[in-house]
Amino acid sequence: MSALTGTGTLVRLVVRRDRLILPLWGLLAAVYPSAIARSTADLYPTAEALRGVAGTAMANPSQQAMRGPVFEASVGGLTAHTVGMSGAILLGLVSMLLVIRHSRVEEESGRRELVGAGVVGRHAPLTAVLAVVFTANLMIAVLMAGTLIGAGLPASGSFALALSLAATGWTFAAVGAVAAQLTESAAVARGIGLGVFIVCFLIRAVGDSSGSAWLSWVSPLGWTLRARAFAGERWWILALLVALAVVLAGAAYRLSARRDLAAGVLPARLGPATATPALDSAPALAWRLHRGQLAAWTAGFAAGGLALGGAVSGGIEAQLNAPQIMEMIARVGGENAEPADFFVNYLLSMLAWIIAAYGILSALRLRTEETAGRADLVLVTPTSRVRWALSHLFMAVVAPATALAALGAGTGLAYSASSGDPGKFPVVLGAALAYLPAVWVMTGIAVLLAGLLPRLSVAAWGIWVVFILLDVFGMLGQVDASVLNLIPFVHVPWVVLGQTAVAPLLLLTAIAAVLGVAGLAGLRRRDIA
């Protein structure tokens, strides 16, 4: 029996299991670049307009970081600029996750054992999924090039863009294949693959935004862009990406041949045999359970704030002069509102909704701990219910505050730098923190449900979605004021625009407290599932 026996059957298994995802992903990835190309051609009909938007993009470091350089001020050049990184994410990340899904996940779940006991060669499973993913990327590239040509772009550039993205897909599929050999846990394998992708992205982002082109050449994602589609194609870049993919895939096969089924090359990480002295109470446990998320959310919002505050530069007025937008600015911010200030506060108000989700998530931890049965372990010790609940609620109160502060600080720093006005920093920080009482109300709703109506806890998410929709449509003037007033976020002053109403913030805090106390009272009286 050769090492590849059974590959054909396993290819059919992969295709059968993903018969919906594969075509959907492929179609979306293949077609959206042509949609971008068409809308670029519509939006910027003249060479002058194209030069203008290309110039803005090149002058803006945060755009450079996200999308890389514009190599040519043409419809094709701008399409490649817009699609390059998002396409790399769509093809590269999905390819990587697909490979892990059909290799390490299968091993971890024990299904591979079922297959491996049949007439299947040692390398057949990995070969099958790589074959499927490589072929899918190639088909996407052909379809993508065809639709780009259909949108009126030059053929050679279209193929260069499509094939550079497909080659990126191959490369990260191979990264996934290596990651899948390393650990026993599929989640860790995904983490490693994702980490590699993020590091590649960051290296390229720093290189492109700081003008250190050599750094961008270190990252495969830098190569993707430097195929220079529609700007004097460099076909040999494709060979570079393919070579990397082949080397990585070869490494994956070598690793796979050296390890046992279901084992990883890296041993499973062990924890400490004893707890640190600090892990001695329910609050200490809650801190331990929440701290990872807290760090990730705080860092994410600080970074997001920096990018957002930097992106809003003085030139924003030119882009915001659509009548609907000016009307919205006047309605929410008053006649004299600065569009840039408005834009910053608007983004804060939207991101605050995401932080509200974080608050809800942290509060509903009470319910997940309960349904998983882990709450029992703590509640049958001398820890009272209220103490246990408060240990999680303390984190649910503090964590969104930290995330809002990080968001406000990041945005404020970048905005005061880009606007040259240091006075913006405290104002933006204050504007972000002004959302805290409203976020707490959402947390309070989650606590109330978890305490009083535990089976309906998920309704907190429904309320969250409805409130967001009402808020968004309310800003467009399409929701009645009496309904709008139900939404906590509507009562938050837009501090960047000079609003300073304190009374609603106190009222919102009081409401949040009442909701929380009612939830705790419910929890004290009811059965623990």
Next chain:
Amino acid sequence: MTYAISVSGLVKSFGQTRALDGLELNVHEGEVHGFLGPNGAGKSTSIRILLGLMRADAGQAQLLGGDPWADATELHRRLAYVPGDVTLWPNLSGGEVIDLLGRLRGGVDERRKTGLIDRFELDPRKKGRAYSKGNRQKVALVAALASDVELLILDEPTSGLDPLMEAVFRDCVAEEKARGRTVLLSSHILSEVEALCDRVSIIRAGRVVESGTLPELRHLTRTSVVAEVASSPYDLADLPGVHDLHISGTRVSCQVEPRHLDELFGRLTTLGLRGVTAAPPTLEDLFMRHYKTASNSSHERPAENAR
């Protein structure tokens, strides 16, 4: 005699379902008490009420002299619990969980803890997500057995343990008993119950249907008799207390109530006994009798009449 657990008339309903229907349960101090019953009989519900996780709709429950609901926090200092299906925090190691639970209860006896980890052959460095079911169970068992408490409440604690570990568990419970601790042991493993328990309560459909020491319970149950007689037996069916009578040729097999053994053997002797085996009911017989008749509860005697 003082009771560690004393429950009477306990009622608990979930919507239309009556999970507990007047439960009576008495556990003496210092005894190992077996708590048996089919799935869904109400064992776990009873235990959750005793732990103060649920509140009874009616009836009284006393635990270590206190009210399990109102005095939960205080009582929990004096008891430890092992659930039947242990879930752990995925990113905490087993050793961390054992230490944490011990400290929540007021302190860990390091020597006892290490001894138990060794005996159960548990690797305390593995993360919660990496443990198999049996190993998660061991983590909870070590945490409970290492704690210095008066009462252990164990809800099917050996599910998922291999036979070797089950033997270790039995030794541990025997030691706990020798130390004077009270154990409430809910279990399906009859050999375990037979080996460990001083007294047993059998629960079905939310009521205790039998309660007592094993000899007492045996006394309530029929002995199975197989006899070989000289002449063809024909008039046995009219004897009182004889059930499941089967006659093939000169071979008789039947079940007989203990107080009617005399009549049966008297009659068999007149027929000319050639060979006989009489087996006392096993716990399994006892158990099956209650499990099987789950549908016709009206024929069962309540626990109090059983004495």
